[in-house]
Amino acid sequence: GQQVMQIPQYQHVQEGEDFTTYCNSSTTLSNIQWYKQRPGGHPVFLIQLVKSGEVKKQKRLTFQFGEAKKNSSLHITATQTTDVGTYFCAGRGTGANNLFFGTGTRLTVIP
């Protein structure tokens, strides 16, 4: 079956440091989405990438989709305490209706 792995599982950073989480799929994806879940909350959609090699930015967040459409990354520049939470990638296989989530990376930001 389809698997989407994320690394690292946990990351502690000092406020102001950068953070990156990586997402790898065992199969080619039609698109990749990223979600953020605050502690005690539910996942909330951040962004979607569709094209091979696509890069999108949202303020301090940069999202990339790999050329082979099997991996993706989320980079946060100069983390803030508001960035705390778990970041998930999610993807669909080509022709699939189901949405598979990665294992998530829990980010802690130390003030």
Next chain:
Amino acid sequence: NAGVTQTPKFQVLKTGQSMTLQCAQDMNHNSMYWYRQDPGMGLRLIYYSASEGTTDKGEVPNGYNVSRLNKREFSLRLESAAPSQTSVYFCASLSGARNTEAFFGQGTRLTVV
């Protein structure tokens, strides 16, 4: 406009008891999903319904059944709860078009003792 509503928010069951988790969305979405979230395991897909009248198994369907009652509602049933089903359960809906985001409910924290 409530989005996706899940009930209950919390539940404690004894081993062997049954219960149904309810999910309703008011966004006229075609697709609905049930996930469970366990520490270090991410969100694992239990069952999904791509459209009204259809349901399909996800990664971890054993021990669960679902019903897509109508376009708005998608319920998850545990016939005989086991401690391994202790988890946080999330319902999500998507419009059904390929490149659309998932909207999640607030989650149900279930403990089976």
